[in-house]
Amino acid sequence: MRAALLLLLISLAAAENGIDAWLRYAPIPEANSFKDFVPSTIVVLNDSQISPVYTAGQELQQGINSILGQRCQVAYEGSDDSSIIVGTVEAYASTGGSIDGLQELIADGYYISTSAGGVLILGENERGALYGAFAFLETLATGNLSAGSYASNPDAPVRWVNQWDNMRDGGTHGSVERGYGGKSIFFWDGQYARLLASIGINGIVINNVNANETTINDTNIEGVARVADAFRPYGIQIGLSLYFSSPANLSHLDTFDPLNEEVIAWWNNKTTQIYSHIPDFAGYLVKANSEGQPGPLTYNRTLAEGANLFARALQPHGGTVMFRAFVYDSKTLNQTTNWKADRANAAVEFFDGLDGKFEDNVVIQIKYGPIDFQVREPVSPLFTHLENTATSIELQITQEYLGQQAHLVYLPPMWRELLDFDLRVDSQPTPLTSILNGSRFGTKRAGGYAGVVNVGTNTTWLGSHLAMSNLYAFGKTAWYGASAPSPSEIIDTWTRLTFSHDPTVISTINALSLASWPTYENYTGNLGLQTLTDILLGHYGPNPASQDGNPWGQWTRADGNSIGMDRTVSNGTGFAGQYPTEVAEMYERIETTPDELMLWFHHVGYTQKLHSGKTVLQHIYDAHYEGAAMAQTFPVQWEGLKGLVDEERYEHVLYRLRYQAGHSLVWRDSICNFYFNKSGIADELGRVGNYRYRIEAEEMELVEGYKVYQVKPFEAGSGGGWAIATIANNTRGVAEASLDDFFEKSGLSDGTYDVAVNYYDQALGNSTWELWLMDGNGEEALVGEWKGDLEYNLGRAPSPYIDGQTAARVTFNGVQVGRDMKLRIVGVPDGLESAAVDYVSILPEGVVD
Numbered sequence: 001m002r003a004a005l006l007l008l009l010i011s012l013a014a015a016e017n018g019i020d021a022w023l024r025y026a027p028i029p030e031a032n033s034f035k036d037f038v039p040s041t042i043v044v045l046n047d048s049q050i051s052p053v054y055t056a057g058q059e060l061q062q063g064i065n066s067i068l069g070q071r072c073q074v075a076y077e078g079s080d081d082s083s084i085i086v087g088t089v090e091a092y093a094s095t096g097g098s099i100d101g102l103q104e105l106i107a108d109g110y111y112i113s114t115s116a117g118g119v120l121i122l123g124e125n126e127r128g129a130l131y132g133a134f135a136f137l138e139t140l141a142t143g144n145l146s147a148g149s150y151a152s153n154p155d156a157p158v159r160w161v162n163q164w165d166n167m168r169d170g171g172t173h174g175s176v177e178r179g180y181g182g183k184s185i186f187f188w189d190g191q192y193a194r195l196l197a198s199i200g201i202n203g204i205v206i207n208n209v210n211a212n213e214t215t216i217n218d219t220n221i222e223g224v225a226r227v228a229d230a231f232r233p234y235g236i237q238i239g240l241s242l243y244f245s246s247p248a249n250l251s252h253l254d255t256f257d258p259l260n261e262e263v264i265a266w267w268n269n270k271t272t273q274i275y276s277h278i279p280d281f282a283g284y285l286v287k288a289n290s291e292g293q294p295g296p297l298t299y300n301r302t303l304a305e306g307a308n309l310f311a312r313a314l315q316p317h318g319g320t321v322m323f324r325a326f327v328y329d330s331k332t333l334n335q336t337t338n339w340k341a342d343r344a345n346a347a348v349e350f351f352d353g354l355d356g357k358f359e360d361n362v363v364i365q366i367k368y369g370p371i372d373f374q375v376r377e378p379v380s381p382l383f384t385h386l387e388n389t390a391t392s393i394e395l396q397i398t399q400e401y402l403g404q405q406a407h408l409v410y411l412p413p414m415w416r417e418l419l420d421f422d423l424r425v426d427s428q429p430t431p432l433t434s435i436l437n438g439s440r441f442g443t444k445r446a447g448g449y450a451g452v453v454n455v456g457t458n459t460t461w462l463g464s465h466l467a468m469s470n471l472y473a474f475g476k477t478a479w480y481g482a483s484a485p486s487p488s489e490i491i492d493t494w495t496r497l498t499f500s501h502d503p504t505v506i507s508t509i510n511a512l513s514l515a516s517w518p519t520y521e522n523y524t525g526n527l528g529l530q531t532l533t534d535i536l537l538g539h540y541g542p543n544p545a546s547q548d549g550n551p552w553g554q555w556t557r558a559d560g561n562s563i564g565m566d567r568t569v570s571n572g573t574g575f576a577g578q579y580p581t582e583v584a585e586m587y588e589r590i591e592t593t594p595d596e597l598m599l600w601f602h603h604v605g606y607t608q609k610l611h612s613g614k615t616v617l618q619h620i621y622d623a624h625y626e627g628a629a630m631a632q633t634f635p636v637q638w639e640g641l642k643g644l645v646d647e648e649r650y651e652h653v654l655y656r657l658r659y660q661a662g663h664s665l666v667w668r669d670s671i672c673n674f675y676f677n678k679s680g681i682a683d684e685l686g687r688v689g690n691y692r693y694r695i696e697a698e699e700m701e702l703v704e705g706y707k708v709y710q711v712k713p714f715e716a717g718s719g720g721g722w723a724i725a726t727i728a729n730n731t732r733g734v735a736e737a738s739l740d741d742f743f744e745k746s747g748l749s750d751g752t753y754d755v756a757v758n759y760y761d762q763a764l765g766n767s768t769w770e771l772w773l774m775d776g777n778g779e780e781a782l783v784g785e786w787k788g789d790l791e792y793n794l795g796r797a798p799s800p801y802i803d804g805q806t807a808a809r810v811t812f813n814g815v816q817v818g819r820d821m822k823l824r825i826v827g828v829p830d831g832l833e834s835a836a837v838d839y840v841s842i843l844p845e846g847v848v849d
C-alpha cells in the first residue's frame with residue numbers, strides 16, 4: 001500500500017504537457033502483483049534494425065520498465081520459456097516454436113499468450129508483432145493483465161490517417177489546413193508514427209488533399225522519402241495527395257487528360273521514381289473535380305478514368321489509390337431558381353454508372369455524410385451504390401465544424417451511430433461496417449477507414465488534451481469495426497492510460513465525454529439542419545444565415561414560415577431516393593423520419609409537430625437552452641478533479657471548458673434570436689429575447705473612447721445586434737452604468753452575485769479590460785481584469801471580426817453588488833483588436849443569462 005501511494009504521488013508531481021498522450025506508461029497501483037508475472041527478458045526476433053519487430057522490442061522494454069519499475073533486458077537470439085518473445089509467426093516457427101490456432105491470423109493480426117512462465121507476442125507480419133506489443137502494454141498499463149491467450153485481427157485493411165499539411169510552406173513552419181494544434185509536424189522525430197502505430201494505423205497521407213503539384217517534384221520526393229524512413233520502423237506506409245494537373249504544371253505538358261498517352265507515361269514514370277525512393281509507398285489520395293480542383297471531368301472523362309490512371313501506374317508496385325467521392329460543382333447550384341438543386345445529390349450522381357469500372361486497387365473514400373463533416377448527417381448513400389468497388393469512410397478527428405478542439409466533442413458516439421446504421425441493401429441487413437470490411441459485398445471490396453487528423457507541433461498534439469481521445473478511438477474503431485468496444489469503454493481505457501486509474505477521474509471524463517456530442521448538437525444545429533456555423537469564414541461560431549443564398553449548397557431554406565431541405569422524391573430534391581428502398585421510404589415521409597434528421601429531409605413549418613410532441617421551433621429553443629445549461633456544468637465537473645490530475649493538464653483543460661461554457665451561451669442566444677427574428681414566434685417559456693439580468697453595453701454611458709457598434713450578423717450581439725468598440729486602437733474606452741435601473745428591472749436586491757461580461761476577442765492583439773464597481777461613497781473596487789488573448793491559447797481559426805466567432809464570456813464569482821453602485825468597464829485596445837463589449841450580466845446563483 002505504501003509503495004502504491006508513493007508511486008501515485010510521484011506520478012502526480014510530474015508536470016505533464018500531453019506529449020506522451022496515451023503512451024505515458026505511468027506506474028500502476030497494482031505493479032507489485034504483476035512483477036512476477038512479467039519476465040525480465042525480452043527476446044526479439046527481428047530480421048533487421050528497421051523492422052517493426054525491433055521497434056516492438058524497444059517499446060516493450062521501455063513500457064515494462066516504466067509501468068512496473070523493473071529493469072528488463074532485450075536479447076536478439078535464444079529463447080527460453082521464461083521470457084517475452086516477440087516476432088512474426090514465421091520467425092517464431094524458424095526458432096522451432098509452434099502454436100495451435102495461429103491459422104486464424106490475417107495480415108496485421110497478432111496473437112498474445114500470457115502465462116506464469118512467459119509471454120508470447122506473435123504477428124502475422126512484422127507490423128502485427130508491433131501491434132501485439134502495444135496491445136500487451138495497454139493491458140498491463142490499464143492493470144488488466146491476466147493469464148490466457150487470444151488473437152486479434154483488424155476488421156478492415158485500410159486504416160489510414162490523412163494529415164492536411166501544406167508542404168509548400170516548408171520546413172518546421174509549414175501550415176496545416178484546419179490545423180488547430182499548431183504548425184506542421186513533419187520533419188519532427190518518430191513520435192507521431194509511434195502514436196499511430198499504437199492504435200493500429202497502417203498508412204498516412206502526409207499532405208493536404210488540396211495538394212500542390214510541387215509535392216512530387218524531384219527535391220520533394222527525396223524529402224518525402226525521409227519522412228517514410230521515420231515511419232517505416234512503426235509499420236506505417238506513406239501516401240501522398242496529388243494535384244491532378246501535375247503533368248501540365250510540373251513538366252509543361254499541354255494536357256493532363258487521363259487518357260492521353262504522354263500523360264499516362266508521365267504518371268507511370270513519376271510513380272516509378274517515387275517507388276525507387278520509397279519501395280513501400282502506400283499510394284495516392286486524389287481530390288479531383290471538387291471545389292474548383294482540376295480532374296478528369298475537365299476533359300469529359302469519367303471519374304473512373306481519372307482514378308484508373310493512377311491505379312494502373314501503382315499496380316506494378318502494389319500501391320492503392322484513395323479516390324475521394326467529395327465531388328460537386330457549386331456552379332450548378334442555384335437556390336433561388338431551383339427547388340430541386342441539392343449538393344447532397346452530387347456524389348451519387350457523379351459516380352452513377354461507374355460501379356465496377358474501377359481497377360481493383362482503387363478505394364473510393366467517402367465522407368460519412370453527403371455534405372461535409374456536419375454535427376449530424378445521415379450516412380452517405382453512395383456506400384450502397386458501389387457494390388463492386390472498395391470503399392472507405394472518411395471521418396474527421398479534426399473538429400472542423402465541431403468546435404475546433406476549443407469545444408469538447410467526443411466523437412465515437414456519432415461514429416458508432418453512422419457505422420452501425422443499417423442501410424438495408426436489397427432488404428438485407430447492411431450495417432455500414434459490413435460494407436467497409438467486405439463482409440457484405442465480398443472481401444475484394446474491403447476498404448476501411450480514413451481519419452483526418454491534423455496534429456501539429458503543440459505538445460498536446462491537437463491543441464486540447466481531451467480531444468486526443470478522438471484519435472485514440474479512431475484507431476480502435478478502425479481496428480475492431482462492428483465489434484469495437486463501446487464509446488464508454490473506449491473513453492474509460494483511454495482515461496486510465498492518459499490520466500489516472502482513479503475512479504473519480506475515470507467517471508468524470510466519461511460523463512463529460514459522453515454528454516459532449518449531444519450537448520454540442522443541442523446548442524449548435526438541431527434536427528439535421530447542419531452545424532449552423534459560419535461556413536464562409538472559419539467554420540467556427542454561429543452564423544445560420546451563412547448557409548443560404550450562396551452556391552455552396554449547405555442550405556436550410558429558412559424563411560418566415562418554414563425551414564429545412566425538402567429532399568423527398570415526391571416534391572423535393574429526390575435525395576431520399578438515393579437510399580435502398582426501406583431506408584428511402586423511411587426518409588420520404590415526415591411520419592417515419594426520425595426527429596434528429598427532420599429538417600435534413602423535410603421542409604416544414606416552424607410549428608410542425610415533431611414525434612416528441614414539440615414544435616420544430618420550440619425544439620430548437622429548448623435544445624439550445626438545455627445544451628448551453630449542460631455546457632455550464634462541464635467546468636464544474638472538471639473542477640472536481642483538482643488534485644487528482646496533474647496541475648498542468650488540469651489547468652489547460654479547465655481553461656477550455658470554461659471558454660466552451662461561455663461560447664455555448666453565444667451559440668444559444670445567436671441561434672434562438674435568429675429564428676425568433678425570422679419567424680416572429682415566441683419561445684413558450686419566454687426566454688428568447690428576454691434577458692432580465694443583463695446590462696447592454698450600448699445602453700451604458702460611454703464616458704470616453706467607446707462608440708456603439710453594429711454587430712454583423714445581428715444575432716451575435718445581444719440587444720438586437722449592438723455592442724461597443726473603441727473608436728481608435730490607441731485610446732482606451734470607458735463605459736459606465738448606474739445599477740439602480742438594473743435592480744429595478746431585475747427585481748433583485750443587494751447581495752452577492754456572479755458577474756459575467758460578454759466581450760469580443762478579435763485576432764490579432766491583446767486588448768485588456770477592467771471591470772470596476774464604485775459605491776455611493778465613491779469607493780472604487782476592481783472586480784476583475786482580463787486579456788483578449790484567446791487566439792494565442794485556443795487553436796481555433798482566428799477571426800478579425802466582431803461576431804459569433806470572437807464572442808466570449810468571462811465570469812467573476814461572488815461579487816458584492818448593491819443598488820447604489822456604479823459599474824465601469826475600461827477597455828484598452830491593442831493591435832487590430834478594439835476591446836469590444838456586448839453586455840454585463842449580474843446573476844443570482846444557478847442562473848445563466
Ligand SMILES: *[C@@H]1O[C@H](CO)[C@@H](O)[C@H](O)[C@H]1NC(C)=O
Pocket residue numbers: 046047048049054076
Ligand atoms: C536485430 O536487431 C539487433 C539490434 O539492433 C541487431 O543486432 C540484429 O542484427 C538484428 N537482427 C537481424 C537478424 O538483423
Ligand SMILES: *[C@@H]1O[C@H](CO)[C@@H](O)[C@H](O)[C@H]1NC(C)=O
Pocket residue numbers: 142143144
Ligand atoms: C480493466 O480493468 C478495469 C478495472 O478492473 C475494468 O473496469 C475494465 O473493464 C477492464 N477492461 C477490460 C478491457 O477488460
Ligand SMILES: *[C@@H]1O[C@H](CO)[C@@H](O)[C@H](O)[C@H]1NC(C)=O
Pocket residue numbers: 167168214215217218219220
Ligand atoms: C520543388 O518544390 C519546392 C517547393 O516545394 C522547391 O523549393 C524546389 O526548388 C522544387 N524542386 C525542383 C527540382 O523543382
Ligand SMILES: *[C@@H]1O[C@H](CO)[C@@H](O)[C@H](O)[C@H]1NC(C)=O
Pocket residue numbers: 168211212213214243
Ligand atoms: C503550388 O505552390 C506554388 C508555389 O507556392 C504556387 O505557385 C502554385 O500556385 C501552387 N499550386 C497550387 C495548385 O496551389
Ligand SMILES: *[C@@H]1O[C@H](CO)[C@@H](O)[C@H](O)[C@H]1NC(C)=O
Pocket residue numbers: 266269270272273
Ligand atoms: C522519368 O523520371 C526520371 C526521374 O526518375 C526523370 O529524370 C525523367 O526525365 C522522366 N522521364 C520522363 C519522360 O518524364
Ligand SMILES: *[C@@H]1O[C@H](CO)[C@@H](O)[C@H](O)[C@H]1NC(C)=O
Pocket residue numbers: 298299300
Ligand atoms: C466537353 O463536352 C462539352 C459538351 O459536350 C464541350 O462543350 C466541351 O468542349 C468538351 N470539353 C473538352 C475538353 O473536350
Ligand SMILES: *[C@@H]1O[C@H](CO)[C@@H](O)[C@H](O)[C@H]1NC(C)=O
Pocket residue numbers: 333334335336337549550551
Ligand atoms: C440564381 O439565379 C438567379 C436568377 O437567375 C440569379 O439572379 C442568381 O444570381 C443566381 N444565384 C447564384 C448563386 O448563381
Ligand SMILES: *[C@@H]1O[C@H](CO)[C@@H](O)[C@H](O)[C@H]1NC(C)=O
Pocket residue numbers: 339566571572603
Ligand atoms: C413542394 O415544393 C414546393 C416548391 O416547388 C414548395 O413550395 C412546397 O412547399 C412543397 N410542398 C410540400 C408539401 O412540401
Ligand SMILES: *[C@@H]1O[C@H](CO)[C@@H](O)[C@H](O)[C@H]1NC(C)=O
Pocket residue numbers: 515518519522619622623624626627628630
Ligand atoms: C438536448 O436537447 C433535447 C431536446 O430539448 C433534450 O431532450 C436533451 O436532454 C438535451 N441533451 C443535452 C445533453 O443537452
Ligand SMILES: *[C@@H]1O[C@H](CO)[C@@H](O)[C@H](O)[C@H]1NC(C)=O
Pocket residue numbers: 764765766789792831
Ligand atoms: C499576446 O499575449 C500572448 C500570451 O498571452 C503573447 O504570446 C503574445 O505575444 C501577445 N501578443 C502581442 C501582440 O502582444
Ligand SMILES: *[C@@H]1O[C@H](CO)[C@@H](O)[C@H](O)[C@H]1NC(C)=O
Pocket residue numbers: 182457458459460463464792793794795
Ligand atoms: C499549445 O497550444 C496552446 C494553444 O492551444 C498554446 O497556449 C501553447 O503555448 C502551445 N504550446 C506549445 C508547446 O506549442
Ligand SMILES: *[C@@H]1O[C@H](CO)[C@@H](O)[C@H](O)[C@H]1NC(C)=O
Pocket residue numbers: 729730830831832
Ligand atoms: C492600429 O491599427 C493599425 C492598422 O489598422 C496598425 O497598423 C497599428 O499598428 C495599430 N496600432 C496599435 C497601437 O496597435
